[in-house]
Amino acid sequence: MANSDGIILRAERIRHTYRSDGIETPVLHGVDLAVRRAEFVTIMGPSGCGKTTLLNVLGLMMRPTGGAVEIDGSRVDGLGDGEQTMLRRGKLGFVFQRFNLLPVLSAERNVALALELRGKSDRHDAERNRSAGQRVAEALDRVGLSDKRRHKPGALSVGEQQRVAIARAIVGRPRLLLADEPTGNLDSRNAAIVLDLLADLNRSDGLTVVMITHNEHLADRADRVLTMIDGRFEQQ
Amino acid sequence: MFSLAVAHLAHRKLRTALSILAVSIGIMMLVVMLALSHGMLNEVADRIQSVDAELIVLPENENVIFTAGAAFSGKYAPVIDAFEYGGRRVVKQTIGVMLDTLHMGGQQQRLFGVDRADMSAFLGRREVVRGRLFDEGRAFGDRLDGLRNENGYYDPALVGEAELLAACELVIDERLARVGDYEVGDEVIFLGRPFEIVGVVESGVAGRVFCPIQVLQYVKNGGVPWVSLFFVKLHPPPLAGGDQDRLRVGPSEASAGGGASQVSYEEAIADALSERIKAKVELKGAYRDLMYESFSQVYVYINVASGMALIVCFIIILLSMYTMVLERTREIGILKSLGAGRAYLIGLSVVEATLVCVCGTTLGLGLAIGAKLGLEAAKPLLTVSIEPAFVLIALGIGIIGGVLSALYPGYRAARLDPVAALSME
Numbered sequence A: 001m002a003n004s005d006g007i008i009l010r011a012e013r014i015r016h017t018y019r020s021d022g023i024e025t026p027v028l029h030g031v032d033l034a035v036r037r038a039e040f041v042t043i044m045g046p047s048g049c050g051k052t053t054l055l056n057v058l059g060l061m062m063r064p065t066g067g068a069v070e071i072d073g074s075r076v077d078g079l080g081d082g083e084q085t086m087l088r089r090g091k092l093g094f095v096f097q098r099f100n101l102l103p104v105l106s107a108e109r110n111v112a113l114a115l116e117l118r119g120k121s122d123r124h125d126a127e128r129n130r131s132a133g134q135r136v137a138e139a140l141d142r143v144g145l146s147d148k149r150r151h152k153p154g155a156l157s158v159g160e161q162q163r164v165a166i167a168r169a170i171v172g173r174p175r176l177l178l179a180d181e182p183t184g185n186l187d188s189r190n191a192a193i194v195l196d197l198l199a200d201l202n203r204s205d206g207l208t209v210v211m212i213t214h215n216e217h218l219a220d221r222a223d224r225v226l227t228m229i230d231g232r233f234e235q236q
Numbered sequence B: 001m002f003s004l005a006v007a008h009l010a011h012r013k014l015r016t017a018l019s020i021l022a023v024s025i026g027i028m029m030l031v032v033m034l035a036l037s038h039g040m041l042n043e044v045a046d047r048i049q050s051v052d053a054e055l056i057v058l059p060e061n062e063n064v065i066f067t068a069g070a071a072f073s074g075k076y077a078p079v080i081d082a083f084e085y086g087g088r089r090v091v092k093q094t095i096g097v098m099l100d101t102l103h104m105g106g107q108q109q110r111l112f113g114v115d116r117a118d119m120s121a122f123l124g125r126r127e128v129v130r131g132r133l134f135d136e137g138r139a140f141g142d143r144l145d146g147l148r149n150e151n152g153y154y155d156p157a158l159v160g161e162a163e164l165l166a167a168c169e170l171v172i173d174e175r176l177a178r179v180g181d182y183e184v185g186d187e188v189i190f191l192g193r194p195f196e197i198v199g200v201v202e203s204g205v206a207g208r209v210f211c212p213i214q215v216l217q218y219v220k221n222g223g224v225p226w227v228s229l230f231f232v233k234l235h236p237p238p239l240a241g242g243d244q245d246r247l248r249v250g251p252s253e254a255s256a257g258g259g260a261s262q263v264s265y266e267e268a269i270a271d272a273l274s275e276r277i278k279a280k281v282e283l284k285g286a287y288r289d290l291m292y293e294s295f296s297q298v299y300v301y302i303n304v305a306s307g308m309a310l311i312v313c314f315i316i317i318l319l320s321m322y323t324m325v326l327e328r329t330r331e332i333g334i335l336k337s338l339g340a341g342r343a344y345l346i347g348l349s350v351v352e353a354t355l356v357c358v359c360g361t362t363l364g365l366g367l368a369i370g371a372k373l374g375l376e377a378a379k380p381l382l383t384v385s386i387e388p389a390f391v392l393i394a395l396g397i398g399i400i401g402g403v404l405s406a407l408y409p410g411y412r413a414a415r416l417d418p419v420a421a422l423s424m425e
């Protein structure tokens, strides 16, 4: 059913209100979204409109106040924390604005860690047969950092750090890559490199990408650009 | 998980080192305390085993560690000597000992007042390495015996001070001679009189210092032949099969229990003798247990003190792990975004703490060995024995403590909200 219509990610009437210290901040007001397999979607919108909130909901990092999320055909709102963690491990990859590499580990080990965490939830039999070391090497090769695999994040440029983060996100062969302003901290040259990389992963590997960006030039490279205003997507 | 844990520990070297140090000090305290107390007890108990006798007669209800002074009157020895079991006399030799303490070699020593005639039971095959034994030819002993009435008493006024001073002699063991740098001919002031060291015997004898029992009895009790305890040497059991069997069944012969209630020849005699003289009669081999028993009070303090030290060091581990969780909030968010579950995060905390504790325990054992060597150098008469069991106890406590003190911080890490964690600065 869900698989046959080619939709890998579906969100219906997502609402979210933050509650902290008794203050309620309504952020999402019924977001609908459907992303097809191998599609490249970008989300734009003014600061504070709720883009990151939506991405966290889609990435199963938080539960929305209301609405339903479906990933690769499975409804997730009824799942427990453990099952959501398994799903996140198996199908999703994240890239953040702030790279979020572990500073104590080398590039190589940062990437390997994602594979280690993924562990048994790996469904691809063909993948399983290859050693973790090989896969880490391939992922780093893919982002062009084979020669810096032993560097710790502190010894890499910001552009390189983000490429390591991308290698880490793709090493487990996720179905869906969620990227929150992956170029936000990069200069235009590095931003272009990172975007080329994501576009290539999308085109040649069929990876589905949902990317938040503030940069219109980058956004235009996507199959579809969604604009969010006040917790809703603008009608296209 | 393991390599990440190691990377974390390596990243915070100072804190890791301090945590390891904290654990190692706690473990060292525990091990040294155990080693000191067990070493001391075992050393004394081992030396008691060297006496050529099967039974020990002790005053009822008294702590063996503090047994001293005159506990048994002169009436006991003849009764023990003449004691019959199974229709025959079983006691070969009754050895009275008067215990006291004197200061030698930098610490209190237990002084064994022994009759010259009984010294062979204490020496066994050990030799007099220098000098001679006290009261040569048992001159003083025989002189007093000549004065005694039928009850064993004599009039102290009949013994001159010069005669007494001539009998004020000590025999010490080699270890004490070495530690206190004593030579034959040296004088030690005790009970206000000069005692001359007349001989040095091989170590391993029951006491480190011996003197004539008659001197102690004269000076402390006006000559009455009272003693602190007896060692009793038995005749070997009769060899005839029937007799042997009968004896082996012991006092509860009538019971149809069969093999279950079997007691040895010595045990059976000990029970019967205890009944007869209303005193505690124990197998020499049971002395170790008796010592441990009387020492149990002290053990409570030792265990409480070491326990406190360990609790403090595990609180340090807990705090250290907890600050790591706080400091790594962001990182925990990252791990969660990568799909780390509860088990992984708790496991990570446990692995880290366990690594710290294993290192700390190992270092603590090393420190304990160092402390042992140091203590033995500073106080050569102390026996500090680190037994394999203590190493296992230390490792067990170290690992269990590590795991327990990591559970709460790990649980907190697992509960962190990943989104909030990732937005942390």
Ligand SMILES: Nc1ncnc2c1ncn2[C@@H]1O[C@H](COP(=O)(O)OP(=O)(O)OP(=O)(O)O)[C@@H](O)[C@H]1O
Pocket (backbone or CB within 6 Å): A018, A019, A020, A025, A027, A045, A046, A047, A048, A049, A050, A051, A052, A053, A054
């Ligand atoms: N934990 C929180 N508690 C309360 N309010 C929050 C919380 N996180 C975000 N908000 C609020 O929710 C709104 C949406 O935040 P969000 O981070 O989703 O915006 P955004 O579109 O990603 O903005 P930007 O482009 O600046 O990243 C903001 O007004 C923000 O202040």
Ligand SMILES: [Mg+2]
Pocket (backbone or CB within 6 Å): A051, A052, A053, A180
């Ligand atoms: Mg944002």
